Amino acid sequence: MCDMLLSRINPIRFAFFFLVIALVGLLVDNAYYQQVLILIGINTLLAVGLNMLMGYAGQISLGHAAFYGIGAYTTAILTAKYQIYPWIALVIAILLAVAIAVVVGLPTLKLSGYYLGMGTLGFGMIFNIIFREWSSLTGGASGFVGIPSLSIGSLSFESGRNYFYLVWFSVWSVFLICSRIINSRAGRALRSIHDSENASMAVGVDTMTLKLQVFVLSAAFSALAGFLYAHYISFISPGSFDFLMSVRMVTMVVIGGMASIWGALLGASLLTLLPEWLHAFSEFEMVVYGLVLMLVMILMPQGLTRGILDIYERSREKYRK
Amino acid sequence: MLKVRNLKCYYGRIMAIKGVSLSVRQGELITIIGANGSGKSTLLQAICGLLPGWEGEILFEEEQIKGLDPPAIVNRGICLVPEGRLIFGPLSVMDNLKLGAYTMYRKKRHDRIEQDLSMIMELFPILKERSRQAAGTLSGGEQQMLAIGRALMARPRLLVLDEPSMGLAPLLVEKILETLVNLKEQGLTILLVEQNAQAALKISDRGYVLETGKMVLQGRSSDLLADVEVKRAYLGKDYDEFYEGE
Numbered sequence A: 001m002c003d004m005l006l007s008r009i010n011p012i013r014f015a016f017f018f019l020v021i022a023l024v025g026l027l028v029d030n031a032y033y034q035q036v037l038i039l040i041g042i043n044t045l046l047a048v049g050l051n052m053l054m055g056y057a058g059q060i061s062l063g064h065a066a067f068y069g070i071g072a073y074t075t076a077i078l079t080a081k082y083q084i085y086p087w088i089a090l091v092i093a094i095l096l097a098v099a100i101a102v103v104v105g106l107p108t109l110k111l112s113g114y115y116l117g118m119g120t121l122g123f124g125m126i127f128n129i130i131f132r133e134w135s136s137l138t139g140g141a142s143g144f145v146g147i148p149s150l151s152i153g154s155l156s157f158e159s160g161r162n163y164f165y166l167v168w169f170s171v172w173s174v175f176l177i178c179s180r181i182i183n184s185r186a187g188r189a190l191r192s193i194h195d196s197e198n199a200s201m202a203v204g205v206d207t208m209t210l211k212l213q214v215f216v217l218s219a220a221f222s223a224l225a226g227f228l229y230a231h232y233i234s235f236i237s238p239g240s241f242d243f244l245m246s247v248r249m250v251t252m253v254v255i256g257g258m259a260s261i262w263g264a265l266l267g268a269s270l271l272t273l274l275p276e277w278l279h280a281f282s283e284f285e286m287v288v289y290g291l292v293l294m295l296v297m298i299l300m301p302q303g304l305t306r307g308i309l310d311i312y313e314r315s316r317e318k319y320r321k
Numbered sequence B: 001m002l003k004v005r006n007l008k009c010y011y012g013r014i015m016a017i018k019g020v021s022l023s024v025r026q027g028e029l030i031t032i033i034g035a036n037g038s039g040k041s042t043l044l045q046a047i048c049g050l051l052p053g054w055e056g057e058i059l060f061e062e063e064q065i066k067g068l069d070p071p072a073i074v075n076r077g078i079c080l081v082p083e084g085r086l087i088f089g090p091l092s093v094m095d096n097l098k099l100g101a102y103t104m105y106r107k108k109r110h111d112r113i114e115q116d117l118s119m120i121m122e123l124f125p126i127l128k129e130r131s132r133q134a135a136g137t138l139s140g141g142e143q144q145m146l147a148i149g150r151a152l153m154a155r156p157r158l159l160v161l162d163e164p165s166m167g168l169a170p171l172l173v174e175k176i177l178e179t180l181v182n183l184k185e186q187g188l189t190i191l192l193v194e195q196n197a198q199a200a201l202k203i204s205d206r207g208y209v210l211e212t213g214k215m216v217l218q219g220r221s222s223d224l225l226a227d228v229e230v231k232r233a234y235l236g237k238d239y240d241e242f243y244e245g246e
Helices: A002-008 A011-027 A031-056 A065-082 A086-108 A113-133 A160-182 A185-195 A197-202 A207-233 A243-256 A261-299 A303-320 B040-047 B070-076 B093-100 B102-106 B110-123 B125-129 B140-152 B170-185 B197-203 B221-226 B228-234 B239-245
Strands: B002-011 B014-024 B029-034 B054-060 B078-081 B158-162 B189-194 B206-211 B214-220
Touching (some): A011 A160, A031 A160, A031 A185, A031 A207, A065 A086, A065 A113, A065 A243, A086 A207, A113 A243, A160 A207, A185 A197, A185 B093, A185 B102, A197 A207, A197 B070, B014 B054, B014 B214, B029 B170, B029 B197, B029 B228, B040 B158, B040 B189, B070 B078, B070 B102, B078 B140, B093 B102, B093 B110, B102 B110, B110 B125, B170 B189, B197 B221, B206 B221, B221 B228
Antiparallel strands (some): B002 B014, B002 B054
């Protein structure tokens, strides 16, 4: 079993990724860079989960920020209001997101295309309204303060470096899980649904169950990201989990490249870094931001991963001549 | 093996199949012929569970299959080679074949899968050559072979084909039909739907003629081939031709 697992997931790539994380964590001392890297990691978790749903299974969701919010608010309320141990809160947050994903997914995943988009959009909005209006529990529009920081025994995650490791090794584990799924029978079946759901059923794939499973999985990853976000920032407000956030998640997947876990990393990095780089443009920031995204889509319609690979292959051919 | 009794299918309020009955016995090769819109594909979709809400009875090996979803029907042993092939274009040929064995993987029959893969590669050597290529880049005939191979991977007891000759050159049609004869000789039961009536009736044991949702004729294939009405309507001969000849 262990042999099979290793042979299927390209161990070298994952060992290299592990090493890069360890080195970056050691070398980066600047608190600002650490913060940016942590946010990239959290966004990558969001993007990779959504990519499983969109890139592989071909099902769109415009309401995934809700699961992100459910993760963040559940842990915030449980740890700050009821003094529950954060790691237990994490389990509860993920279970809650999973339960809600099942309830929401059962009816909505019967839809497809635009209709699925509308269905998930509505779901996202409902949860944003709940975060905003249930003030006695969530703190309402002014937000929720005083979320405690994380620790395991005497190991505290308060410092930037430790939190960096926590986030990025979560990313590493999630990548491992995803790549294991993608290269299995289930991964093949997911891609077949993307291509033609009817043909997929005709060969005996239980498409509804599989779609629901991947929807639930991506919800769980989003909730994990929400948990990490809440305990890092220690303050959350409904604005972080609104429709725009859902759209940003979709953008990360599309810009990075559909159906590629490394694409999720690229997309999340670009969308986190862009606003930081563009501060220089002050009031024109959003205009430039939009322009950059448009240019990427025009020049690399298949996303960054495919685009960069194409450039690499083309230049190698030229070099050979 | 398969019995369909008084099947009625609806698209909204339109009745597409108006009480059709047919039977397929173990080891037979049965052909259903009919013009466009006669309900051939609808009939197959109902048998394979892809069409919800039909009336009547479909029995497979003496058991009702009403209400079963397509995966459950594949599990029972009915596999469809869909109209227009519907192979998974972006996936490799090998992945397409492995997807055909999806239900086998669920039953943990890994030993069988390897065996079946080599059997199919032997049946269609071109698929072996192209096994790593994206299936969408294959030619029409190769795609049809892949679609048949994919269906065989699930080890069907009844193979159902919806117009496998569509859009193929005559030589390839012959090859595909020859393959079906071979499979039949190996003991597979086959239900074939075709517009290419002559070629299909030549290789089958019995045939049915479907017209606007009703079975208008049925019988031994040789009888159907000789039948005046069939000749006129489906074999492209008009009255003059065979009245003058005889």
